[in-house]
Amino acid sequence: MSDEMVRSLGPGRYLDWKGQFSISCRFRNEGDGAIWVFTGVYGPFSREDREGLWEELGAIRGLWEEPWCLGGDFNITLYIDDRNRTGRITSAMRGWWQGIEVSGRPSYRLATKLKGLKQNLKTWNKEVFGRLEKNKADALQQVESWDSVEEVRSLTEVELNQKKEAKESYEKWVSMEEVHWRQLSRELWLREGDRNTGFFHRMANAHRRINAMSKIMINGETVKEDLLGLFKEFHDQNSFIKSLNHTFLVLIPKKGGVEELGDYRPISLLGGLYKLLAKILDGSLIANEVIDLWQKRGEKGWMWYCISTVKYSVLVNGVPAGFFSSTKGLRQGDPLSPYLFIMGMEVLSVLITRAAEGGFIKGCRIWRDREQAVKVTHLLFADDTIIFCEAKKEALLHLGWVLFWFEAASGLKINLDKSMVIPVGEVDGVLDMAAEIGCRVGQLPTVYLGLPLEAPNRDVSAWDGVEERTRRRLSLWKRQYLSEGGRLTLIKSTLSSFPLYQMSVFRMPKSVARRIEKLQRDFLWGGTNGGTKSHLVKWEAVCVEKEKGGLGLRKITILNKALLGKWIWRFACAKEEFWKKVLEAKYGKRSLGGGQGRQTGAFGVEFGRRS
Structure with a gap:
């Protein structure tokens, strides 16, 4: 394109920069006199020349302070999904693009940057990790190849360095594979319903302390400014870009052999940015004040926008299958949902x-x-x-x-x-x-809130669910190679926690306690592959405190009595609680320890005290 052709475009336009791969024009609007810049680009085909293209555009960007519009045929795409032909995104382009300031409302800028980050992470995962098993096998083959050569002759210094690099590469892929399987094993444990055990909470808290960070650094710049802009926009305008409120639905089967849609449990996967917004509303606003504010203003506020702009997409085999708007209902995992x-x-x-x-x-x-x-x-x-x-x-x-x-x-x-x-x-x-x-x-009997309702106090069948869950978990663990220390940890963290909920309300029959403790004993002293071995120490000695030479396990009957005893303290401290009024109305205050003399209740512990 020649200078004469650019000048022939008409008044108000003039050529300001002509480069090797681009032409830049400054435009002045006739109406308001605003000046802006347009750069037309025709990108090179060769990879070597593309480096010069990005350097040229980087230089152009620093020439003017006016708004800048960039367009043309770059012969390369930013996102892999947009590419129909072969070619790769060069590191030069990635570094140049990260410096671009996206214009628009803060939520739009943040969403656009996150979209680009997602694509870069996908590319990074593919380039860095790839296929773990294949990469590990290739690295092992290289190590074995050098070992074969070394059996025939001595390796040179260069070859020794190459063998060392092959070993380091193999160790790297083995370590990545271990992390991969550790994540998969965690998913299996979560599927078994262990996400609320104290063991996992302690592990999560330990990881949280180790991995704690006050801010995230991306290419030397923090996301703090963008996040604060999002919150300010939401505070001033009561709105944000709706794509931040999109939610993925994962269908988890409730049982084996599912056939109907009702056999699945939908789990909502909310975006982290929306959770931050909703958490602020959760912690700073009181429902009565919000309702009063809405009534005075006569308009809908923040909470309404949060729940009315929801769009869902069902993940089919891990891939989103389109979006549809929400007409009613609340999302699981939304900090606002419990209050609403x-x-x-x-x-x-x-x-x-x-x-x-x-x-x-x-x-x-x-x-x-x-x-x-x-x-x-x-x-x-x-x-x-x-x-x-x-x-x-x-x-x-x-x-x-x-x-x-x-x-x-x-x-x-x-x-x-x-x-x-x-x-x-x-x-x-x-x-x-x-x-x-x-x-x-x-x-009757039935189950309410996970506990038997109207089951006789001494009915052994009321505890079948606890025993069945223990056996089912053991059947999974017996297939694994666990040391005695690992077995002890699992007994303390998981097996002992199964009956806690029910033991805090009901007295466990002694026959059930003996059967559960037998399961724990057999698992502790079991063979490597689920077999049985002789019990080296009596169970009473195992349940002694560690300071006295035991392993610190707790006897179920003693723990059951301690859990039931807490109701005595709660009853003494409670004032207007409804459950206390029901007990007093049914049994009377005197029968519950309000009078003199020793009283024993259904818990099997003294509920009053001698005067």
Whole structure:
């Protein structure tokens, strides 16, 4: 392109720079007089000339302070996904591009930089790691090749250095493979439900302390400025770029041999930036103040924008399959979800309470002294709800209307597939009453919040679930080669924690405690491949404190009694807790230790004290 051709484009445009691969023009708008720069590029084909292209563009960038528009045919792409032909992104281009300042709102700039970072990380992973098994095999082959040569003759100094490099390469790939399998093994453990054990919490806290960092450095620049710009934009405008609120859905099978969509459990994968925003709302705003602010302003605020701009994408074989907008519901893992869900369930609680006050639902009245009677109509814990009402068709009809009003007001629909009507005692016409709600009929004993409901205190079958989980975990571990120290650690961290939840409420039968301790003993002294060996030390000696020569394991019966004993302290410290009022209404204060003399309760420990 010649200078005359550029000048012939018309008034207000003039040639300002002509390089080897580009031509730059400064434009002045006739309307507002604003000046901006456009650079037209025709990139070279050879890799050697591309270095000169990026150097030329870097020099042009420092010539003017006006807005700069860059376009043309670069003969190279920034992102691998945009490339249809062969070719690689040179390090020179990557270094040049990292210095570009993306214009636009702060959230857009940050999202654009993260998009570029994601592609660079994919490229880095492919170039640095590649196929671990193949790279390890190739490195091992090189080492064996040098060993074969060394058996025939002595290696020269150059060859010795090459053999050393081959060994170092092999050790590197072996180390990477170990990290890879360690991550996979962690996933297997998490699938077995161990993410809440104290062992994993301690390990995570230790890693968190070791790996703690106050800020992230990217090419010598921190992301602090971009993050602060995002928060300022959200604070000033109550909005941010919607792509930061995209959520991936992973479908985890609830059981083996799944066939229907309902057999999967959806898990939400939220972006880290959104979690930071929501966490600030979580920690700094109180729900009542937010609602009052909305009412005064007459407009929707931050929380509404956070939950109304959600888009989901289901990961199919690890690949996103398009996005669709959310119309209702809350996301798992969103810091705002627990508060918003509690606000919604409060509506259900108020509806049930008003229905009980109006005589439509009577609930269960507990009293030993009429002056201390307590009425229990419902219990709520997260999305688990239990409602007590009379075994009458009219009561179930009224309850159905309450649930209908709650659905109409909140948009939360009752999952009838997971709901049931459970009769207590002999109840006639229970099928007709269940039809009023539209759910199935259950029976006692059942499970509520992971604990047996209405199971006899000495019923051994109530502990079958704990014993089964212990055996299932042992069947997984027996396939692994574990030292005695590793087995001891697993017993303390995992096997001993399985029954804790149930032992904190119920007394474990001695026969169940003996069976679980036998499983622990056999595992501790077991053979290398799951076989059995002689027990070298009595179990009583193993359970002695380490300071006295034992291994520090805890006897289940003693631990069970200690866990139950905590309720004595909680009862003494509690004042207005509802569970304390229920116990006092049923057993009376004197029976629970309010009077003189020694009293023993269902926990098997002294609940009062001598005067």
